[in-house]
Amino acid sequence: MSEEVVTSEISADLDQVVGLMQQHGIRRIPLSRPVGLVTFDDLVVDSSLSLETLRGIVTAQLEVEAPHKPAGMLHPSAGMTAQSRTRALMRAKARAEATYGRMLQAMADATGLERNSAERALLIACCMLCRRLAPGEAQHLIAQLPSLLQQQLDQCADGPDRAVSTEAIEDKLSRSLGLAPESASEILRAICRVIAENVSEGQIQEVRGQLPDEMKALFPITA
Template sequence: MPLYWYRRPRLVVLSSKSSVLEAARAMENNSIGAIVVQDHGRIVGIVTDRDLAVRALGHKLDPENTAITEVMTPSPLMLTLADSREEAIALMQQGNVRRIPLSENNRVVGMVTLDDLLLDEAAPLEELAAIVQAQIGEGGPTESPRSPARRRSLARAEATLSRLINAVQTETGLEDRQQARIAVETILALLVRRVTPGEAKDLIAQLPSLLQSPLRALQPGPDKSITRETAITELSQQLGLDTARAEEVIGTIAKAISPGQVEDLRRQLPEDLRSLLVLPDPIDTA
């Protein structure tokens, strides 16, 4: 059964600049136990009541002057409304989590929780209880952000993404890293939505890990409404670029994809979009 039942008419989302105190008040005022964290429209994390207790209160952090990014779980696992309850259970077991945000058209529209699945008798009680027991035993999501292993893993992932963003900024001449990141995420999202699910999966697999979860959460393609014109328009609006400049940026970002993958993508794209992916040598992200 798909997860449409878990769409929320009202979902609390906070900016990454919000404080721990603001998160706690939002949870209290809305009688909820988790908040999605966004940065410039991107889902960057999830913070739970347990995070506030263990990572903020437990470490004596100042709630008013500590950003929620300090205590949230970054790059949360995501699902779409079209995914099934079985997939939600499997992902909870895999990631050792009890809440998974749901997206539709790159927007957070709901959240499926272990409590929901228990109430709906979505699986044998023993199977769902194992998720709770694992969390109790491990002390939270797999590789807590404060554990040495998780910190090393995140550091490697952030370094990989940073090299890509730096290379794109250098090649495109965009003003800052934030613009370069927005450009990368916008174009990759358009490509993922435009091609078939199988091709999208292959493309996502070769990208930096911190980009993968949001891209997997996009509505499956192929979305034939995405054309050369709409791609250029969207990037122009996001970054305030003229048409010619937007075309240059799209071509440069495409260099971050392997030549073989570009050829596979080109075969699925209409001629107008295909022409944007004619690439010389790939950019150096080393």
């Protein structure tokens, strides 16, 4: 790793980011202002770069001088390691997409909504439910959901927001999706059933414990 802090301009394009990663043998580059990082894993998941370009970044990092390893010397299996890591990340991405896809299909089946509308409804309900919980409990719930859904809920663990209620969620669903109030109520309960099917029973019990009485019915106790 380089000793100085290497940063990238916010306006930099992918070629410039890749160049910095290869030049300095790194996989994480802070932006010039403290607003985040560009990481190797982000580039893999986003499918922004070719397999060969990704392999070049990994190989460049392996060539950097480190304790007990002179600069430029690779482990005998480094080329295969770089290739295997990239392929493993690609497989992980495919698994994440498949897991999220199954949840969205379950949502569409349970609600009768088109897939895009089902996803929108899921995001609305999940985010508002998380905001009704204490931050720690919201994070525990989010952690059990599919990883591609987790990424979209990162900003929702900022509760507890006591303005969130069953009626408030139904109203948001109704306005966002153009639903009649009774349809929004049915869809919210269907969403909660799908959520309960995708996390542990113990987690649902923890969630119920933090919800007001009028919202506990969204997650009925099962025998």
